Amino acid sequence: MNVLIVYAHPEPRSFGRALLERSVQTLQSCGHQVVVSDLYEMDFQPVATGGDFTERRFPDALQYDREQKQSSQRHTFVQDIQTEIDKLQACDLLILQFPLWWFSVPSIMKGWIDRVFVNGTVYGAGGMRFDNGGLKGRKAMLAFTTGCFPEMMAPDGLLGQRDVILWHLQHGTFGYAGLEVLQPFVGFSIQFIDDAQRHAQLDAYEARLRGIEHEPVMPSHPLADFGPDWRLKPDVEPRTAGHRRNSTKA
Amino acid sequence: MNVLIVYAHPEPRSFGRALLERSVQTLQSCGHQVVVSDLYEMDFQPVATGGDFTERRFPDALQYDREQKQSSQRHTFVQDIQTEIDKLQACDLLILQFPLWWFSVPSIMKGWIDRVFVNGTVYGAGGMRFDNGGLKGRKAMLAFTTGCFPEMMAPDGLLGQRDVILWHLQHGTFGYAGLEVLQPFVGFSIQFIDDAQRHAQLDAYEARLRGIEHEPVMPSHPLADFGPDWRLKPDVEPRTAGHRRNSTKA
Numbered sequence: 001m002n003v004l005i006v007y008a009h010p011e012p013r014s015f016g017r018a019l020l021e022r023s024v025q026t027l028q029s030c031g032h033q034v035v036v037s038d039l040y041e042m043d044f045q046p047v048a049t050g051g052d053f054t055e056r057r058f059p060d061a062l063q064y065d066r067e068q069k070q071s072s073q074r075h076t077f078v079q080d081i082q083t084e085i086d087k088l089q090a091c092d093l094l095i096l097q098f099p100l101w102w103f104s105v106p107s108i109m110k111g112w113i114d115r116v117f118v119n120g121t122v123y124g125a126g127g128m129r130f131d132n133g134g135l136k137g138r139k140a141m142l143a144f145t146t147g148c149f150p151e152m153m154a155p156d157g158l159l160g161q162r163d164v165i166l167w168h169l170q171h172g173t174f175g176y177a178g179l180e181v182l183q184p185f186v187g188f189s190i191q192f193i194d195d196a197q198r199h200a201q202l203d204a205y206e207a208r209l210r211g212i213e214h215e216p217v218m219p220s221h222p223l224a225d226f227g228p229d230w231r232l233k234p235d236v237e238p239r240t241a242g243h244r245r246n247s248t249k250a
Numbered sequence: 251m252n253v254l255i256v257y258a259h260p261e262p263r264s265f266g267r268a269l270l271e272r273s274v275q276t277l278q279s280c281g282h283q284v285v286v287s288d289l290y291e292m293d294f295q296p297v298a299t300g301g302d303f304t305e306r307r308f309p310d311a312l313q314y315d316r317e318q319k320q321s322s323q324r325h326t327f328v329q330d331i332q333t334e335i336d337k338l339q340a341c342d343l344l345i346l347q348f349p350l351w352w353f354s355v356p357s358i359m360k361g362w363i364d365r366v367f368v369n370g371t372v373y374g375a376g377g378m379r380f381d382n383g384g385l386k387g388r389k390a391m392l393a394f395t396t397g398c399f400p401e402m403m404a405p406d407g408l409l410g411q412r413d414v415i416l417w418h419l420q421h422g423t424f425g426y427a428g429l430e431v432l433q434p435f436v437g438f439s440i441q442f443i444d445d446a447q448r449h450a451q452l453d454a455y456e457a458r459l460r461g462i463e464h465e466p467v468m469p470s471h472p473l474a475d476f477g478p479d480w481r482l483k484p485d486v487e488p489r490t491a492g493h494r495r496n497s498t499k500a
Contacts, residue, residue, distance in 0.1 A: 062260050
């Protein structure tokens with residue numbers, strides 16, 4: 001497999017960095033090709049602006065997604081975006097690795113998503129999303145560290161259930177783009193564990209990555225499960241963290 | 251009330267800007283004080299780095315949240331962060347207004363959260379979170395525009411239920427910081443509606459804001475609803491989009 005790891009951490013001596021290095025070594029030793037986009041090291045510019053396009057279809061007022069669509073057709077993205085799009089399209093597996101900040105990715109990684117998951121390539125007109133998304137045929141997973149304890153992400157945990165916390169990333173970003181989603185790797189309570197436990201986390205991540213291409217993907221609903229009203233057809237049982245039967249439905 | 255509106259949109263002639271202007275006019279006409287942080291106009295720097303502190307407790311390796319804690323005690327944030335913290339602490343109501351990008355806020359606004367919702371002030375040691383969070387006594391709401399249709403955010407909608415999509419913001423950010431959460435204002439399907447419908451949205455937003463101080467807040471669970479295992483006590487019924495009874499619980 002070609003694996004793209006997009007990594008964001010402000011500290012090169014962090015435990016996150018150790019996880020990154022272990023993942024690269026492991027995947028390479030299994031024969032995979034690995035490309036890393038280290039966003040802090042790259043000084044990646046995360047703010048979407050009109051300057052992201054070398055020509056503009058609507059120069060008077062920026063419509064960011066419509067400019068993305070034209071730039072997808074005419075290859076008129078600025079170079080830092082096009083480089084990342086090329087890496088994304090070349091991969092079979094995308095891993096986003098980061099410390100969980102405010103239940104999400106750090107700003108620099110959100111900017112990578114905003115600027116690189118472009119209209120016309122990753123999603124777009126003609127129903128290009130979910131199982132018909134521009135990145136279909138590829139897989140993706142989140143790998144993140146957090147100070148919280150596993151019980152806090154239980155269905156009845158303090159922070160809410162894990163896959164609701166991650167819904168905007170696993171469904172709203174990966175799923176929307178057509179990526180099939182693998183279970184996340186979570187490095188829990190890293191401020192509160194000792195070196196032996198940190199090594200155990202590194203080993204656990206390595207063990208997962210050694211079998212990663214054989215892992216089942218998480219459940220999702222194909223577009224065909226939804227009716228013309230954009231809602232699950234009556235005979236389809238909800239099977240994700242974010243869908244449930246609307247009790248008020250006629 | 252003192253109202254802080256944090257606003258992110260790359261285009262000054264957008265419908266989002268019209269919503270912002272209407273909200274400022276409306277709130278002022280009701281006698282409220284309004285402060286706007288227009289992140290694109292401010293050229294707000296969204297990437298969290300070690301340079302966010304004028305002195306460092308751990309200069310060898312950045313531990314961002316621990317540096318925030320010390321800077322909260324010693325007032326050693328760089329000026330752009332301290333200015334925003336001051337605005338935040340002075341407000342009674344926080345409104346985040348933005349176009350919904352990838353089920354979340356634009357990168358520049360995520361960076362405002364990463365850098366301004368600081369450890370030691372907004373949340374922190376000693377259980378300073380949720381109903382004991384640093385911003386308790388204040389309210390917050392999301393106001394966003396999106397291309398999607400309302401049905402897509404129904405409980406059984408294509409994108410998943412609205413409050414699961416927004417969980418990381420409404421629960422994981424607002425709620426965690428101690429803010430009580432008002433229902434979001436959503437400007438739906440703005441690419442697909444005509445001028446009359448856009449004016450109707452502006453009027454609807456104005457109507458909501460005119461009564462905003464009397465609106466009930468969304469349901470949430472206080473810390474006292476959770477046991478020492480960080481999970482809902484057996485006699486507490488889940489009442490949010492992100493909590494459910496764990497069927498495997500003993």
